[in-house]
Amino acid sequence: MGSQALSGLALVVVVGFVLSSAGGSLSPRAGLSFDTQPTGGSASVSIDAVSNFGYVPDTVGNLPLSATITVTFTDEDVLPHTFNISSREGFQIPNNYTADQLNRLFSEYPALYATSVGYQGDVSVGNFTSPSTPGWYEFVCNESGHFTEGMYGFIAFGEPVPSNLTPPHHGSEIPTTGSPIVAVVGGLLIVGILAGVLIWRRRRARLRYASNATERTDGTAPSGRPGRPPREPSP
Ligand SMILES: [Cu+2]
Numbered sequence: 001m002g003s004q005a006l007s008g009l010a011l012v013v014v015v016g017f018v019l020s021s022a023g024g025s026l027s028p029r030a031g032l033s034f035d036t037q038p039t040g041g042s043a044s045v046s047i048d049a050v051s052n053f054g055y056v057p058d059t060v061g062n063l064p065l066s067a068t069i070t071v072t073f074t075d076e077d078v079l080p081h082t083f084n085i086s087s088r089e090g091f092q093i094p095n096n097y098t099a100d101q102l103n104r105l106f107s108e109y110p111a112l113y114a115t116s117v118g119y120q121g122d123v124s125v126g127n128f129t130s131p132s133t134p135g136w137y138e139f140v141c142n143e144s145g146h147f148t149e150g151m152y153g154f155i156a157f158g159e160p161v162p163s164n165l166t167p168p169h170h171g172s173e174i175p176t177t178g179s180p181i182v183a184v185v186g187g188l189l190i191v192g193i194l195a196g197v198l199i200w201r202r203r204r205a206r207l208r209y210a211s212n213a214t215e216r217t218d219g220t221a222p223s224g225r226p227g228r229p230p231r232e233p234s235p
Contacts, residue, residue: 058153075117134158
């Protein structure tokens, strides 16, 4: 009886420990930041290749160190794309790098992770072990010409992506209220409505003025301002 109770207690402790450690290594959504720098465990990242040679998201920071990082790479574009993370820490690849220079870089610094997708809707899932020390790395598409079109981004482990690293943001998404297109269209609409109201009010004032003028020539009492009803004679 006593040993059964003990083993039952041990089971509860073990289950509790497993649950709490699983909670500590919950997969963060790409782009979310950690308050601490977790080590070990696992995390997952979802990245889409989108039209106009972009990644969404194009920066992913604060991933855990020495952890299993699961990557889900999805082709939301009609072209094939790759996702290759350079292992050269803290190095921003010059935008004018040719395909040859990119190949040389990746043979000197083998990719931390490399995968590809071939057609719209194609999904590649894989994983790699993150570095053991904090740092940031650039990822690129090595399909011919895609890098120079701006298809690159940054991934950081144990730290956020430095704020000066800003890949070109591609307008492949449906415009949101924050987009400049929506702002311009909205602005034009408001100007149009205001102009319409102004023209209508002017026209109405002119019509009233004209009708008042006719009243006066008819010999009726002159009114004060145009549009006002004639005043009652004071007693
Ligand atoms: Cu590409």
